Amino acid sequence: MTHTTPRSPHGGRHRARCLLAAAPVAALLVGGLLPAASATAAPPAAPAPDRVAAAAQGAQVPYTEYELEDGDYQGTLLTADAKRTFGHTNFATESSGRSSVRLEKSGDYAGFTSTVPTNSLVLRNSIPDAPGGGGQEATLSLYADGQFVRKLDLSSRHSWLYGNTDDPEGLTNTPGGDARRLFDESHTLLDKSYPAGTKFQLKKDDGDDAAYYVVDLVDLEQVAPPAEKPAACTSITEYGAVPDDGKDDTEALQAAVTADQNGDIDCVWIPAGQWRQEQKILTKDPEHRGEYNQVGIRDVRIVGAGMWHSQLYTLTQPQDAGGINHPHEGNFGFDIDDNTQISDLAIFGSGRIRGGDGNAEGGVGLNGRFGKNTKISNVWIEHANVGVWVGRDYSNIPELWNPADGLAFTGMRIRDTYADGINFTNGTSNSSVTDSSFRTTGDDSLAVWASRYVKDPATDIGHDNTFADNTVQLPWRANGLAIYGGYGNSIENNLVSDTMNYPGIMLATDHDPLPFSGETLISGNSLHRTGGAFWGEAQEFGAITVFPASQDIPGVVIKDTDIHDSTYDGIQFKSGGGAVPGAKISDVTIEKSNNGSGILAMGGARGDASLTDVTISGSRDGDVLVEPGSQFTITGGPQATR
Template identity: 75%
Template sequence: MKRTQLRRRLITGIPVAGLLAVALVPLTAAADDPGGRTADRGRGTAAAPGAQAAQSGADLPYTEYEAEAGTYEGTLLEADSKRTFGHTNFGSESSGRQSVRLDGTGQFVEFTSTDAANSIVVRNSIPDAPNGGGTEATISLYVNDTFVQKLDLSSKHSWLYGNTDDPEGLTNTPGADARRLFDESHALLPESYPAGSTFRLQRDEGDDAEFHVIDLVDLEQVAPPAEKPAECTSIEEYGAVPDDGEDDTAALQKAVTDDQNGTIECVWVPAGQWRQEQKILTDDPQDRGEYNQVGIRDVTVRGAGMWHSQFHTETPPHEADGINHPHEGNFGFDIDANTRISDIAIFGSGTIRGGDGGAEGGVGLNGRFGKGTKISNVWIEHANVGVWAGRDHSNIPELWGPGDGLEFSGMRIRNTYADGINFTNGTRNSSVTNSSFRTTGDDALAVWASRYVKDPATDIGHDNTFRDNTIQLPWRANGIAIYGGYGNKAENNLIADTANYPGIMLATDHDPLPFSGETVLAGNTLQRCGGAFWGEAQEFGAITLFAASGDIPGVTIRDTEIHDSTYDGIQFKSGGGAVPDAAISNVVIDKSNNGAGILAHGGARGSATLTDVTITDSAEGDVVVEPGSQFVINGAP
């Protein structure tokens, strides 16, 4: 049976103020749950039944608290039944599909901590400026009924407008349809508060935003700044000064160059706010490649901790002078090979992906990456892309080399306009582990076996692994995507609340090199994934296999839990290729809200064998093969 396509909501001409009133449920709530939600954010406790859920996701250093799960006085915002995206829908873009709006003085969100904490992150939304560009506001933090401080909030990096699903077609100019409504603010607190402390975010006098929407709070016990290793040389010795607002790029670049040339052994970034307005790279006297695209190599950069050693950029990349690739921007590091970076933060200043004038938000870490590169405990925010691993062969061919054996761990990538980490241009034998991603504007994690390589017959993205990661709230595209290649794996990841696309997708769009061998999806937990996109005419499953052109052979899906999907649990989508002999075993699919447990489209081709698959509470049937489909499903429960 073929589902009726969603009708596009016609709201053109309705003012934003009117849209904000949609789906508001006024009430005052006092939940029995004190508000701690480690349940579906990390290891230890499963939010949904089954042993596998307890094993999925990153071992996070913070505890997450949902606003709606605490005590609050305000307005509950909830998603509609189809979690419609892109029409100023706060509920659809909220974690757990609920958040709390505060409008009046004295309204608050409150919860009791389950662990000691000396830092806070607040995922929030405040209004945009009437002509765009964002506003600044505060909200008051109390702990144990004692005022602690005002937290600074900003909407500079949120609020994109347009009724197109093409990200380059969105704009910063206010209009009727808005998306990417939330951003995050963070602060180290003046002291550590023990478990059992009561945290309250409250609208006081002076907290004068038109409204505050609070989605969630992270509380973390941050360790003191690390001491400088004896072998490292501080960027202060090169003239960098923390916390003075002056550009420290020249000092950082000189230190990195000296390390690359063997003059020093390691670059040390002490605790402090360091301003960076140029990409760190290798100067190329031959000026090869557009925008002097030669990365650093044989370099080690260490910081005192991602909460302590923080680079920030004030100039939007499209307004920066000097070396400024339109995609790669004026901050972060361009890496060619054998580089170690750890325990720092990189905060960009992007506000758009495309849009007015083709502006871009920059890339935190980019380049060829080569061999020997390891990145750990790096926080990247407000970039176009967190990490883009791989450069086209055509860009300085004599320097080309794919990422091989790359290791990313403990990453914290938030609030981007495109991908979190993308392995492309032949990247192989590489991994992302124990990392967290929130509010990415394209795939949070991707393998793209692109054709822009030296030898398409051999330079295929292969044997890459995404393991033990927590992915939340991609506002566009997938939690995890694999486009072509072989031997790639997504294992033990927790993926929640995709706005419009699958939690995991295997696909042959974007013209990748072919799939071959085996692709494994194992031990993953997906919660509230899937959605409608492309004019709300295409409905995606929590896991979607899309053989757009070439075939997708060798698929294994096992030891997986799929809960509360917006549409189908597993979907085989119509395309020009086939998905032959997919093996699906030990899978639980519970509550497909607007779809089937497993669906094969009418244009899908291939086959799947189900073993020990349990499907419950599906709106449109457990296993559905649409009329005309050439897809065969064996072993249906």
């Protein structure tokens, strides 16, 4: 979501489904940089209890993840402070598990032993920015069983945002002062497959000339060979596209999509290869409605050979692309209006910032009205402002009003954005995101926003949307998952970890949504190290926060949920202009709220909640706290204190 202005504090305190790792996350260590021994012991054989619990939730991902601080290393262990302070060039706070390893001297390394065969590697890392900004490239050496494999190519071009403001468009790419969004990812297909039991090592070696490398985690995946072209499909090469030549293939890609839309072909095939795209694929508007063309494609099927193999990329930042695209929506990916299926490809943008800073933009991977019968599966989106923005305001082109209904996303892999991962807005209903993974999004990884910018606010209310069985890691701004208004929406069986400053899950009425009604379900989720402080560190957010900013949030059901190691409160009812009547909390475990309570009702909160089979332990400020001045009542479960 676009959180555009700071909120004043509202009362109270101010200020394997998914194999997360082959070894347990290190316990929270308080302090700054802790020196490591020249080589730590091998990781324990059994995962920590919270990892075992977490394995029941999240996406069915094809990769296995390894926390590098849990392996053996020669370097410096970085660990977060007790409040996991964000925004002040805090590498450990922005690390998975709130720990990572810094390699600085020649010969420094981080190693781990694989538990699965692999022919690919993704490394989440940070290297310094260029002195004048704009990023730099460097290499890091990969070894397997002591033998050199290859140099990994790393870049800081898409990381390093500067400034002391939490305004999403107030940051800059120009170096100076505090920084955030410190990490990016490097991915590579290896020349051969390595068996389980391989001892991998990431080493600062000769020619690896970055001043330092902060290495956080590695994903290993056995990538299948490129898929064969379906018989019904026609290749973009028949329209003149040439893979891997560095030349713009937009004209050929657009021609193939238009041919499919016109019924001349049955399906668009994007073969294995790198395909440069410098304009978004859409439908030309002969009526020239608006300054920019915002008419999407429809009745199209686009298929790739696999997200590791068929990759669209752009080299031009959106604000510099020109042409018929709206700069905010970018010059890459697809604008979709109705009945479109896209699968098995990657879309790599060129964004470097969310907005502001000379009107620079990040672009959107997939956007548009989306309509009916649209299905998106196994698409990898990286370096966009927003991965997917679903919906257009009714006033955009009223005669094309066609809100998403029955839209389904599966197997999505969204990484390193400057704003949302996937946002359902403008009346999106009966839609879902399942079995997808999100890492390092710059706003809500997943959101339903029942906005007012619809044809009929009485009926076009976002409803019955589902976010289920997803893995959300390391949002560097805002929530893991959020719902703003509507009814019948649900957040189920997701695994959320390491939010920098906002809740793992939030229900809220800021952004002036259409009202909540009926039931909103939060069920079967597992949250680890979520919540944080934001807006000048003046507001503290719980792992799950209910924020009736402008109107009531009725019908809240939170059940079958595990909350572990929260930065502040486990569940927080926040003060606002509305109330939270009749919340029901059952079969919930809250363990270790580091700087807060198990459950908190803030001083200005209004409403009530009933607790059934709620277990709370290890909270600094007690199990249940209702602050003085609160008009919120909590019944059942542990006794509330005031």
